[in-house]
Amino acid sequence: MSAGFDIFEVKINYYSASSVFVLTMLWGFITAFLLTTKGYRYADFMFVTNRLTSHLANGLFLLTMSFLGSLTASLSPFLIRVIIFIYQDEGHITEDFLMSAQAHEFIIGFATAFLYLLVFSVLGYLFGMLIQFNKALQVIIPVVFLGGLMINSGEQGMIISIINFFMMESSFVLFTLKMIVSILVIYLSTILLTNKMEVIR
Amino acid sequence: MSLAKINMDDTIKKLYLFKLNSYSGVFTTLIFLQIISIISI
Amino acid sequence: MGMLIILVIIGLIVYFMKKGIDNKIIRSNSKGLKWLFLGYLSILVLSVPVAFLLPIETESLKGEIAKGDVVHEQDIYIEDALLKGEIEELVDKNKTELWAFDYENDVLNIEQKAEEFYVAVYLEETSEYTEMIEATYFYPRLIVDEWDFSNEVSPIRVELKNNSLNIYEPLSVTINHGEFEMGFPMSQFYGESKMMGRSSSSSMGGQILYLKVPEGLEIGDDTNVDIIKVE
Structure with missing residues (x-):
């Protein structure tokens, strides 16, 4: 952003770590999705296993992924702050949330990141499994998603309403409840829906 | 029943550890992605 | 920038697909990756105290x-x-x-x-x-x-x-000046919402x-x- 006077120019740069979080969530989704593809599922074949053990092991893996992903993403603002300092070329940092934020805010930020990442991971896992189950869903799911963006439920599209349901929640306790319930519902329905599917298919 | 349960826990644990080792490439990608988005800020 | 991200993601998917099938390659790298991850994590952890030690000019500018x-x-x-x-x-x-x-x-x-x-x-x-x-x-x-x-x-x-x-x-x-904002997801519960534009x-x-x-x-x-x- 810049405000030009005839002889003065003011440039304001806004920095935040949001993009790191967004990319990490995308990573979680894609990785979980790919866990369900054939190459990955061969591993399960090497052990004497059934669909449920495979699901549970994958669940643990998704938990680990989400933990490590959100841990690194939550620490990234500090590294970004250091990098901004090194490359700020004569500029000023006039506002720095690190200075005013409390320790518990970072911890809750980390927990929030973890929940978001986990919900994206189980979603990726669900979609991946569904597509393995029936290839036609490869087309149907994106269509339903795009349709959901457009179909009105109230004022906004359905998908937007769902996103707002989580993102506009300003109470951490309620947010955590919503998230945990959603994660369990998505994960359990993945298990139930693919229960009858062979390990290798 | 209890024997089956122990076996299942054991299998899950083995399978999980196997996945953690085999799919560690997943975390390399995470690091690359995060570093890219950190330096492109 | 947006283009770069898309390219990275496409590259990612291809990379994943290949690696996932070729298990041998992944396993041989596993130890090196552990160190890579630990190295990255320690840089991140180290940057926490460093970030707090950095000088900030707010006070001198605010008056x-x-x-x-x-x-x-x-x-x-x-x-x-x-x-x-x-x-x-x-x-x-x-x-x-x-x-x-x-x-x-x-x-x-x-x-x-x-x-x-x-x-x-x-x-x-x-x-x-x-x-x-x-x-x-x-x-x-x-x-x-x-x-x-x-x-x-x-x-x-x-x-x-x-x-x-x-x-x-x-x-x-x-005059260059930067503002380091509390980004998503921390901003959901703390800090004023910048969603409505600045x-x-x-x-x-x-x-x-x-x-x-x-x-x-x-x-x-x-x-x-x-x-x-x-x-």
Whole structure:
């Protein structure tokens, strides 16, 4: 952003770590999705296993992924702050949330990141499994998603309403409840829906 | 029943550890992605 | 940037697909990756104390919380005081630049050598000086949002050539400043929401030049600035 006077120019740069979080969530989704593809599922074949053990092991893996992903993403603002300092070329940092934020805010930020990442991971896992189950869903799911963006439920599209349901929640306790319930519902329905599917298919 | 349960826990644990080792490439990608988005800020 | 991300993601997917099938390669890398991850994590952890030790300039820039009106009020205040002849007190209180020139002619042209800015020229005839011109420049205040960048402003240039006093525009100044915001997802519960877009305001005071000239000095016809006479 810049405000030009005839002889003065003011440039304001806004920095935040949001993009790191967004990319990490995308990573979680894609990785979980790919866990369900054939190459990955061969591993399960090497052990004497059934669909449920495979699901549970994958669940643990998704938990680990989400933990490590959100841990690194939550620490990234500090590294970004250091990098901004090194490359700020004569500029000023006039506002720095690190200075005013409390320790518990970072911890809750980390927990929030973890929940978001986990919900994206189980979603990726669900979609991946569904597509393995029936290839036609490869087309149907994106269509339903795009349709959901457009179909009105109230004022906004359905998908937007769902996103707002989580993102506009300003109470951490309620947010955590919503998230945990959603994660369990998505994960359990993945298990139930693919229960009858062979390990290798 | 209890024997089956122990076996299942054991299998899950083995399978999980196997996945953690085999799919560690997943975390390399995470690091690359995060570093890219950190330096492109 | 957006394009880059998409390319990275496509690359990612291809990479994953390959690696996932070719398990041997992944396993042989597994130990190296552990170190890579630990290395990355330790850089991140190390940056926590470093980030808190970095100097921050907020305090020095903030002063009293400044608003756009301050600039306007300051201009009116200076204008009033100058017309009342309270220049000495103003010089004590404000950041100024002073030039003094020996001058023996009876006629003086005051010429502005740049078109794109406005400078208010105050002229006081004084018996103190007989063969001298004194020019005092008041630095304008520059306020961006609530930050006071007045110290970054560079002055106009004033030169005396033959029988004309030339005023040149100040060196162009670019003020870079950054704001490090609490991003998503922390901002969901803490910090004010920036989702509705940001607004930024900036205002700068006027350019003021105060001239003290010998009594009876005539202003020449080549003068191209508005002159406010101080009685």
